[in-house]
Amino acid sequence: MAEVIHPDEILDEIEVSDLLTKALSLKKDNFRLSQACAAYANEKIELSYSFANDDTYQFTTLRVVIDPETEVPSITEIIPPAVFYENEMKELFGVKIKMISTDLQNRLYRIEEETPMIPKKGGN
């Protein structure tokens, strides 16, 4: 029978100011960026940056909870493939990300509606 791997799955809640340091640390530990996404809940935006290790299958998610107006540093300087994830967060959730290596100016998905994943005030 195949060896089954039961990796650690860690959810690490951090401050915005620690994001770059933590991301760099994971990169040095041979993790790759597996996904990054935003979620809107309780009038806050949760940013999840998940890193995976292909040797151990470990999966670590850095979680940053911010107000919609908070500026977040881009991790693209450290992890270039984050560029599409960050553009997606920006376009769909209006996350204010500073210094994305290639800012697509809200044209990743070419949609007319601004921040479609954020409930509109007074809307349904």
Next chain:
Amino acid sequence: MGKRSVIPYGPQHPVLPEPIHIDLVVEDETVIEAIPSVGFIHRGLEGLAEKRDFNQMTYIAERVCGICSFQHGMGYCEAVERVFGVEVPNRAKYLRTIWAELGRMHSHLLWLGLLADGFGYENLFYQCWRVREKVLDLQEMTSGGRLIFSVNCVGGVLKDIPQEKLDIILKTLDEVEEECKIIKDTFFQDYTVQSRLQGVGILTKEQAHDLGCAGPFARASGIRTDMRKLGYAAYPDLDFEPIISTAGDSFARCYIRTMEVFQSIDLLRQAIAKIPNETDLVTPVKGNPNGEAFMRVEQPRGEAVYYVKANGSPNLDRFRVRTPTFANLPGLCEMLKNTKLADVGLLVITIDPCVSCTER
């Protein structure tokens, strides 16, 4: 230095199965930089999670993609099942594995056909798709649908596969295996194939890792990763090892996917031999999900990540799918650098792009 110019590639192109646009910065005939853009078929499926209940989302999840639709439904259900903390009945785990591997086979055969078409080997393209039809027939026989099955539900599966149909699968697999051996020999031994694929579009192991590549694209560069090793569905009971290559070129990607067709045949035989004779197919869930979970699934194109965030109401706060092609786009752009313009069409195909998945 030669003359630099920008050549638009896609979204409509004879070789492209789905719409993606790439601005190719070329110097004479050599690509210097590739800048992709998507967004031609964004459908906002993730946003529907706020408007449909978590059971209805199963059917929306499987419509993320028409090729790996079953695995999208399964990945979503596994994520919600994690939130509920329910264990799926054993027979349902095996049924999910059988449908997942049938899906991998037809997806890889589809890709092999597209690859052959991409370098102008029409006969080989026809043969791959002719064999793929047999797999599609099995999918239709067992689920009622050729591509969209609608057999997943939170807690298990909605349909069983009776023994007589499992026997038909085994018999058909014998035929498909023999025909795939001929296809394999053609891909691996034909001079035409080798001259178009070997040494073209190399992505090193370090590049594949740094750019976050997934699935056969990453395994072709020597990264030993396969999410089936995480032990979802019935994979813990089955014997297999990830197929890898270290060459990192287009031929290696062809090798990985060709051999994974045979791996899927083997896994199907193992699963059918071991499937428990039980009647329970669904573990009922009570109430609404509350909490969050990540789930990683190995789709034909590689690791897909499902994220579910629930608040105790029927509607989810967030449903997110990171599809393999989304992860492979940076690797594609890197791979295109310093290649010949004439190779671009073929190289785009070698990542097995699914733009429908990517845009959701």
